[in-house]
Amino acid sequence: MSKRNLYPTDYVDSTYAIDFKKLYEQGYRGVIFDVDNTLVPHNAPADDRAKALFKELHEIGFQALLLSNNKEPRVKTFKEAVEYCTYIYKAGKPGVAGYKKAMAQMGTDETNTIFVGDQILTDVWGANRAGIRSVMVKPVKKWHEEIQIIIKRFIEAFILLGYKVYKTYGKDINKVPLK
Template identity: 55%
Template sequence: MLKTFFPDEYIASTYIIPFEALYSEGYRGIIFDIDNTLVPHGAPADERAKKLFKRLKDMGFDCCLLSNNQEPRVKMFNKEIGVHYIFNAHKPSVKNYEKAMELMGTDKSSTLFVGDQLFTDVWGAKRAGIRNILVRPIHPKEEIQIVLKRYLEKIVLHFYKKEQKK
């Protein structure tokens, strides 16, 4: 039952994902969560995020931001990034993962998802049939509803790590 929520991969940071290797494996589209995946909650795109998206575009990736936040937040983050975005996404609903692939012109086999939450980001990507990478949250400051989910995530990640050792 807990395996339903296991990520395909668990990496310390978005910024150390081997995107070049993923491109050589045939991935062409990346869907990203924003808050605590790319920047601290509510922060604008910083230099590190801007450089990452430039690098990804130069490599040939198409990207889409998929956020449960409202449009002003997502639009503000995307201002200097300039990629597709979907706000108020209702993750883990599959609908907007599919819409993101449509915007990027990719499919399940050529799309990857990167996010910091198991019960919204990863579970939604898994339900949509997309390879997913869970990253550690960038910053501990989070909204109360997320803080509560983190306790449950710790339990799932404990069993995930145990399974990975086998």
């Protein structure tokens, strides 16, 4: 496992701070999202902010897809609430197959797809291995998760220390535009 695969292309405070219009202008056409703690707190329903985001993405011209390791009822209900997207449940992240399937469904590829998620060991690692630009966001509501995710958060804290050094001295940091 390469350390580079564990580092996101960029790390921002919130999904809702990303300027998707500028990303579209840069040539991106597909956005893959994790759901829990990326768009809403763990197991929370879609809120007005999430619904507005997916409507905005649709109006800009993006294809959007929810890629989740969750079971279908959770992901399908969220998708139905936000409307303008498709979904893949039980995605097997960090395996690359779900990311590849997502791009195939959206009609995009590694060069024009971006992934947004809140976990290094599933979201970022998988997106990087699939060759997709990865943007990590701070969890919407940290520490209110299942125990296995909380344990991963401790491991991620150490990885993020290395990322901060990499971000300071790395030559290929690709900042995501912010609003």
